[in-house]
Amino acid sequence: MVSKRPNASTRETYGKTLLEMAGEFPDIVVLGGDLNVSVFTHLWRDKHPDRFFDFGPAEQNLVGVSAGLAASGKIPFVSTFAVFGTGRPFDQLRVLVAQPHLNVKLVCTHAGLLTGEDGMSAQGIEDLALTCSLPGFTVVSPADSPETAQVIRAAAVTPGPFYVRLSRAATPVVHGPGYRFNLGCAETMRDGSDVAILATGVMVSVSLDAAELLAQQGINARVINVHTLKPLDEEAVVSAARDAGAVVTAEEHYIHGGLGSIVSQVLGQKRPVPVEMVALEGYAESAPAQELMVKYGLTPQRVADAAQRAIKRKG
Amino acid sequence: MQAIAKELRRDVVQTIYTGGSGHPGGSLSEMDILVTLYFHVMRHDPANPRWPDRDRLILSKGHASAGLYAVLAKAGYFPKAELPTFRKLNSRLQGHAHPMTPGVEMNSGSLGMGLSFALGCALAARLDKRRYNVYALLGDGECDEGQVWEAAMAAAHHRATNLVAIVDRNRIQNDRTTDEVMKLEPLAMKWRAFGWRVLETNGHDYTALISTLERASQRQGRPTAIIAHTVKGKGVSFMENNPSFHGKAPSAQELEKALQELA
Numbered sequence A: 001m002v003s004k005r006p007n008a009s010t011r012e013t014y015g016k017t018l019l020e021m022a023g024e025f026p027d028i029v030v031l032g033g034d035l036n037v038s039v040f041t042h043l044w045r046d047k048h049p050d051r052f053f054d055f056g057p058a059e060q061n062l063v064g065v066s067a068g069l070a071a072s073g074k075i076p077f078v079s080t081f082a083v084f085g086t087g088r089p090f091d092q093l094r095v096l097v098a099q100p101h102l103n104v105k106l107v108c109t110h111a112g113l114l115t116g117e118d119g120m121s122a123q124g125i126e127d128l129a130l131t132c133s134l135p136g137f138t139v140v141s142p143a144d145s146p147e148t149a150q151v152i153r154a155a156a157v158t159p160g161p162f163y164v165r166l167s168r169a170a171t172p173v174v175h176g177p178g179y180r181f182n183l184g185c186a187e188t189m190r191d192g193s194d195v196a197i198l199a200t201g202v203m204v205s206v207s208l209d210a211a212e213l214l215a216q217q218g219i220n221a222r223v224i225n226v227h228t229l230k231p232l233d234e235e236a237v238v239s240a241a242r243d244a245g246a247v248v249t250a251e252e253h254y255i256h257g258g259l260g261s262i263v264s265q266v267l268g269q270k271r272p273v274p275v276e277m278v279a280l281e282g283y284a285e286s287a288p289a290q291e292l293m294v295k296y297g298l299t300p301q302r303v304a305d306a307a308q309r310a311i312k313r314k315g
Numbered sequence B: 001m002q003a004i005a006k007e008l009r010r011d012v013v014q015t016i017y018t019g020g021s022g023h024p025g026g027s028l029s030e031m032d033i034l035v036t037l038y039f040h041v042m043r044h045d046p047a048n049p050r051w052p053d054r055d056r057l058i059l060s061k062g063h064a065s066a067g068l069y070a071v072l073a074k075a076g077y078f079p080k081a082e083l084p085t086f087r088k089l090n091s092r093l094q095g096h097a098h099p100m101t102p103g104v105e106m107n108s109g110s111l112g113m114g115l116s117f118a119l120g121c122a123l124a125a126r127l128d129k130r131r132y133n134v135y136a137l138l139g140d141g142e143c144d145e146g147q148v149w150e151a152a153m154a155a156a157h158h159r160a161t162n163l164v165a166i167v168d169r170n171r172i173q174n175d176r177t178t179d180e181v182m183k184l185e186p187l188a189m190k191w192r193a194f195g196w197r198v199l200e201t202n203g204h205d206y207t208a209l210i211s212t213l214e215r216a217s218q219r220q221g222r223p224t225a226i227i228a229h230t231v232k233g234k235g236v237s238f239m240e241n242n243p244s245f246h247g248k249a250p251s252a253q254e255l256e257k258a259l260q261e262l263a
């Protein structure tokens, strides 16, 4: 990553956390689609084969079976890549999980641009839009590995459908050991009142770096980690807009239907202020993840530029 | 049971007529299968629809909800007086079966999903060391959906011996016959090739249905598929084998004629 922070793998944290939870949560069962090594659920598979089911790359069935298990009192954790877990079985998520509000936990890795070399078909840049469009889903995009560990626990104890978005690449750690994740409560990571940067996922780290760049020019940026996209912490969003008068959203996702859309929807209704969005404008290509982040504009400099534009528009 | 089925077929045409829309063809073809399951084969408790040890019927062909509602009302899951609320505002009887109705296990309306859901229920029985069976009722047109075959492969792989798929083989789907829309034969060979034990039965003959379903509940290390040969629209002459009554309510005159035939 661009930042100087040490990197850690959120998907590895996922697999390890889940394994730690096995004794405490006897109803958890883990379901996979032939990508268990990649999503680190092989750790669980090898320890708890009786509570693990592989369905091969057949995601419609994978989600369908999870719904039947959830309806029978189990807590199924379903994991594959974001494209295969949200796109392929979208109708199954809609009809079998969201509509009956079943307790299915969908934890997908390889979301976004950070999937890198596998190219556009593997880069899930629509997963947040898809899952946020499902009534009753909780949607969380953790900023780093320490947060991921707590999100996975929150998923297990929060009733109802739950989507967690993780990356392929190891990502910068932005939280210290004392961090407490609060589902649905956005986290202010840096205070400031000239502009508010609302970021999610890996863009939290990028935005913290952007805030440093802005500070060098005398601009104080508030940086908020919007880990929970749904339900959105509207209060934090509105008060950021009120205090700073200008907002930047930053996400490693398509510009439609993700954080920028969701924040703009709330601000348009409750506190109209200038909003600038840093997000993907379309499909990308195959390349090392870091080079893609630069080419497609997901850098501290681009976030800082967006902040400058937002401040100029304050009027 | 024949007498019950006749009464419930009257309920089906009446319910769909009152609702103004619905799917009579598949509701009538599945009726004898459902009556055999709910009144002879399955262990279930209408007073306790969520009884954890119950046998489960998953209506994957959820458009044929009117048939299931008639059966559930007769069994006592909810008052028969609710049937006229079918498809009306504030009703528990949704157009496609939804678990808000007591006795309905799964939300439906998008074809191809029920066998996967049923497999999830079947695997949960194994995890919980419960003895229940899970029956998934599929349409034959529904077998065009790829997910059915994903689930078929997975159920055999995971040795879901307590899972029974029943195909309502009425040879008609939405627009036309299954032969015209998408050939399914050799259907029994397909299930067999996917690792299932296959039984075939006349889906309207109670002696045959009972013996087939009883055989299916004797576990044999494999899931069981039953191809139930049925007549779409069974019991109402002008609906029988008539694709136009797949998803259309009868007119007032048609209702009267149907009720006469089913008297």
Ligand SMILES: Cc1ncc(C[n+]2csc(CCOP(=O)(O)OP(=O)(O)O)c2C)c(N)n1
Pocket: B023, B025, B026, B027, B029, B061, B063, B064, B109, B110, B111, B112, B138, B139, B140, B141, B142, B143, B168, B170, B172, B173, B174, B232, B246
């Ligand atoms: C995924 C999906 N595609 C299309 C439809 C529309 N549709 C409803 S019923 C039907 C035909 C079903 O035929 P079959 O399974 O043979 O049902 P039956 O004859 O038992 O009524 C179709 C295509 C649907 N409900 N779901």
Ligand SMILES: [Mg+2]
Pocket: B139, B140, B141, B168, B169, B170, B171, B172, B173, B232
């Ligand atoms: Mg049919």
